[in-house]
Amino acid sequence: MKLHEYQAKQLFASAGIPIQRGIVAETSDEARAAYKQLAGGKDGAKLNVKAQIHAGGRGKAGGVKAVTSADEAASVAAELLGKPLVTKQTGPEGLPVRAVWVDERVEGGRELYLAVTLDRFKSQPVVLASAMGGMDIEEVAEKNPEAIVRESYDLLEGITTPQVERIVKTFGLSGAQAAACGEIVRSLCRLYEISDAVLIEINPLVIMAKGDIIALDAKFIVDDNSLFRHLELAAMRDPSQEDPNEYKASQIGISYVGLSGNIGCLVNGAGLAMATNDIIKLSGGEPANFLDVGGGANVEQVTNAFSIILSDKKVKAILVNIFGGIMRCDWIATGLLKASENLKVKVPIVVRLQGTNVDEGRKILKDAKHLNLISVDELADAARKVVEVAGKS
Amino acid sequence: MSIIVNAQTKVLVQGITGQAGAFHTEKMVEYKTQVVGGVTPGKGGTQIHGVPVFNSVKEAKEKTGANATIIFVPAKFAYNAVMEAMDAAVPLIVVITEGIPVLDMVRIKRRLAGSTIRLIGPNCPGLITSGECKIGIMPGYIHRPGGVAVVSRSGTLTYDAVYQLTEAGLGQSTCVGIGGDPVVGTSFVDLLPMYEQDPQTEAIVLIGEIGGTEEEEAAAFIKKSKMRKPVFAFVAGRMAPKEKRMGHAGAIIAGGKGTAVEKYRALQEAGVITVDSPADIGKTVKAHLAKRLNRAAV
Numbered sequence: 001m002k003l004h005e006y007q008a009k010q011l012f013a014s015a016g017i018p019i020q021r022g023i024v025a026e027t028s029d030e031a032r033a034a035y036k037q038l039a040g041g042k043d044g045a046k047l048n049v050k051a052q053i054h055a056g057g058r059g060k061a062g063g064v065k066a067v068t069s070a071d072e073a074a075s076v077a078a079e080l081l082g083k084p085l086v087t088k089q090t091g092p093e094g095l096p097v098r099a100v101w102v103d104e105r106v107e108g109g110r111e112l113y114l115a116v117t118l119d120r121f122k123s124q125p126v127v128l129a130s131a132m133g134g135m136d137i138e139e140v141a142e143k144n145p146e147a148i149v150r151e152s153y154d155l156l157e158g159i160t161t162p163q164v165e166r167i168v169k170t171f172g173l174s175g176a177q178a179a180a181c182g183e184i185v186r187s188l189c190r191l192y193e194i195s196d197a198v199l200i201e202i203n204p205l206v207i208m209a210k211g212d213i214i215a216l217d218a219k220f221i222v223d224d225n226s227l228f229r230h231l232e233l234a235a236m237r238d239p240s241q242e243d244p245n246e247y248k249a250s251q252i253g254i255s256y257v258g259l260s261g262n263i264g265c266l267v268n269g270a271g272l273a274m275a276t277n278d279i280i281k282l283s284g285g286e287p288a289n290f291l292d293v294g295g296g297a298n299v300e301q302v303t304n305a306f307s308i309i310l311s312d313k314k315v316k317a318i319l320v321n322i323f324g325g326i327m328r329c330d331w332i333a334t335g336l337l338k339a340s341e342n343l344k345v346k347v348p349i350v351v352r353l354q355g356t357n358v359d360e361g362r363k364i365l366k367d368a369k370h371l372n373l374i375s376v377d378e379l380a381d382a383a384r385k386v387v388e389v390a391g392k393s
Numbered sequence: 394m395s396i397i398v399n400a401q402t403k404v405l406v407q408g409i410t411g412q413a414g415a416f417h418t419e420k421m422v423e424y425k426t427q428v429v430g431g432v433t434p435g436k437g438g439t440q441i442h443g444v445p446v447f448n449s450v451k452e453a454k455e456k457t458g459a460n461a462t463i464i465f466v467p468a469k470f471a472y473n474a475v476m477e478a479m480d481a482a483v484p485l486i487v488v489i490t491e492g493i494p495v496l497d498m499v500r501i502k503r504r505l506a507g508s509t510i511r512l513i514g515p516n517c518p519g520l521i522t523s524g525e526c527k528i529g530i531m532p533g534y535i536h537r538p539g540g541v542a543v544v545s546r547s548g549t550l551t552y553d554a555v556y557q558l559t560e561a562g563l564g565q566s567t568c569v570g571i572g573g574d575p576v577v578g579t580s581f582v583d584l585l586p587m588y589e590q591d592p593q594t595e596a597i598v599l600i601g602e603i604g605g606t607e608e609e610e611a612a613a614f615i616k617k618s619k620m621r622k623p624v625f626a627f628v629a630g631r632m633a634p635k636e637k638r639m640g641h642a643g644a645i646i647a648g649g650k651g652t653a654v655e656k657y658r659a660l661q662e663a664g665v666i667t668v669d670s671p672a673d674i675g676k677t678v679k680a681h682l683a684k685r686l687n688r689a690a691v
C-alpha cells in the first residue's frame with residue numbers, strides 16, 4: 001500500500017527525521033489557512049503547494065507550485081484539487097488530486113538519495129545511499145552503479161555504526177552534519193521496521209545552505225500483509241489513487257491487474273494466471289488482464305470475477321483456465337454456467353478445465369449447449385481458440 | 394530414495410482444527426502420510442480424522458516422535474507457530490499460510506541461519522514424495538512415483554506441470570513448492586544439489602516466476618557445479634508489466650530487474666532446457682529423456 005507524501009512526512013516527523021513544516025489541505029480555504037499559519041499571518045513568504053498523488057514526476061507536470069500569499073495558495077489549491085494530474089509515471093488518465101501539502105519552499109542545497117528496502121537475495125533490509133540525489137535512482141543504478149552505496153543489515157541487530165559511517169561518507173559529510181545524518185539513517189531504519197515498510201525512499205534528502213538536513217520528498221510503501229497490526233496505517237489508504245477494478249477485486253480476495261489487450265482471463269492461482277497470459281501472447285493474442293480468482297472458485301467468486309473482467313470494455317473474449325485440484329471440475333463447470341447466466345455474458349468464453357473430475361466437468365459444459373461457452377481440453381488449443389474468437393467479434 | 398520426506402516421515406499439523414487444517418489432514422491421511430498428531434492450543438485431547446490433537450508442538454513431538462510439521466494457522470499467528478516449531482526443534486517445517494508479513498519472514502530466516510531446521514514456504518503448496526508422503530495441499534492423485542523432480546514457486550501451475558508429466562508417462566520423485574513470497578525458507582539452490590545426489594531423481598523441472606533472482610541463482614549454481622542431471626525450466630510472467638504485482642507478493646518486476654527474459658537467458662546459458670509454453674512442459678521433458686535413453690542405448 002502506497003502512502004502520500006504528506007502521510008509519509010507525518011511519519012517522518014514522529015520518527016525524528018527532519019522535514020520542513022507543512023500542513024495538508026483538502027480545500028482551497030484550508031490551503032489559505034495553512035499558508036497563514038505557516039507564514040505567521042503575513043503574505044510574502046515563499047511556500048510550496050504540492051499536489052498529493054501516488055506517483056512521482058509531479059514537479060515537471062505542474063503539480064508543485066510556489067506561492068507567496070494566502071490568496072495565491074488558495075487559488076493554486078483550487079486549480080489542483082479535484083482534477084487528475086498527469087505525470088510521466090501516472091499513465092494518460094492521471095491520478096486525482098484530493099489533497100495538497102503546503103510547506104516551506106527550499107531553495108538550493110545539495111541533493112542526496114537515501115532509501116531502505118528489502119534485499120531479497122540476502123533476506124535482509126538494505127539501505128541505499130547516493131550523493132546523486134534528486135535523480136531517478138534507476139537511471140543512476142544503470143549508468144553509474146558505483147555511485148550507490150548498499151548496506152544490508154541484520155534486522156535483529158539493526159544497522160551498525162561502521163555501516164552508518166560508510167553511508168555518511170558517501171554523502172561527503174563530516175562533524176556535526178555527519179552525526180545528524182547518521183541519526184537520520186538510524187531513524188529511517190527504525191521506521192522501516194516499526195511500520196513494516198516495503199520501501200521508504202527520501203529523494204532528495206537535502207543539505208541546506210545553512211547546514212540543516214531535510215527530507216524533501218518521500219515515497220513510502222507499506223507491506224499489505226502487515227496491515228492487520230497497523231490499523232493507523234491501514235486508515236491512510238486512499239482508494240482514489242488505485243485502479244477502481246483492482247481495488248474492488250482486492251476487497252473480495254481476487255487478484256486483478258488490468259492490461260492493454262482484448263482477451264479477458266479468469267484463472268485460479270497466480271503462477272498459472274501469469275502462464276495463461278504468456279500462452280495467449282505466444283498464440284498471437286493480447287491479454288486484457290491478469291486475474292487470480294483465488295482458492296475458492298465458487299459461483300459467487302466466479303460471478304465477481306466475470307463482472308470485473310467485463311467492466312473493461314476492451315474485452316472481446318474470455319479464457320477461463322482452471323486447474324481443479326481440491327476444487328472439483330464438475331463444481332467449477334456448474335459455477336461457470338450459473339455465473340455466465342447471472343451476468344448474461346455476451347462475449348465468447350473459452351473454458352479449459354483440468355484436474356479432479358475433469359470428464360464430468362467437461363460433460364456439464366458440453367450438455368449445457370450454451371452458445372457462448374466453448375469447452376476446449378488442451379491449454380494450447382484453448383489459447384489458440386480464444387485468440388481466434390476475439391479476432392472475430 | 395527421494396529428498397526430504399519419505400514413507401517414514403512423521404507429520405504434525407499446526408492449526409489442525411481450522412477449516413483448511415482439518416480438510417487437508419484428511420487428504421494427507423488418505424494419501425497414507427503418517428500424520429501422527431495435530432496442534433491447536435486449548436483443543437488438546439480431542440481428535441480430528443483419527444489424529445490426536447495436542448496443546449503444544451513440544452508435547453506433540455514428545456508423544457509422537459514427529460519429525461515434520463505443516464502449518465495452516467492464519468497469517469497473523471504464523472510467526473508464533475513457526476517459532477514454536479523451531480523451539481521444539483522440529484527438523485522440517487512446511488508453511489502453507491499465505492499473507493505473512495515479509496519482515497516476520499526476515500526474522501524467521503535470521504533464526505534459521507545456523508540451525509539444521511529446514512523450512513519450506515510460506516505461501517506454498519508444500520511437498521510430496523510420490524506414493525510415500527504428502528505434506529501439503531496438492532491433489533495427491535495426479536502424482537505417480539518416478540524419476541522427475543518438480544520444484545516451483547507456483548501452486549496450480551505446478552499441479553498442471555505434474556499432470557502433464559503423469560499424462561506423458563513420467564512419474565515424479567519429490568515435488569517441492571517453495572512459495573511465491575519475497576522471502577522463503579528454501580530456494581531452488583538449496584534443492585538442486587539434493588536432487589543431483591538423489592538416486593531416484595533423473596531429471597528436474599524448475600518452474601519460476603518473474604521477480605527476485607532465484608532463477609538466476611539456480612542458473613549460476615547449475616553452471617558452477619556442472620550438474621549432470623538435465624534441468625528443464627519454465628518461467629511465468631513474460632507478459633507482466635513493470636512495478637505491478639502479479640498475485641504473488643514476490644512476482645514483481647522492480648527497478649527493471651527480475652524479468653522473464655533475463656531469467657530465460659541465464660538458464661539457457663547454464664545449459665537448462667527452457668520451455669516457452671506452459672502447455673509443453675510434459676512433452677519437452679519426455680522428448681529429451683527419450684533422446685538421452687536412445688543415446689545411452691547406442
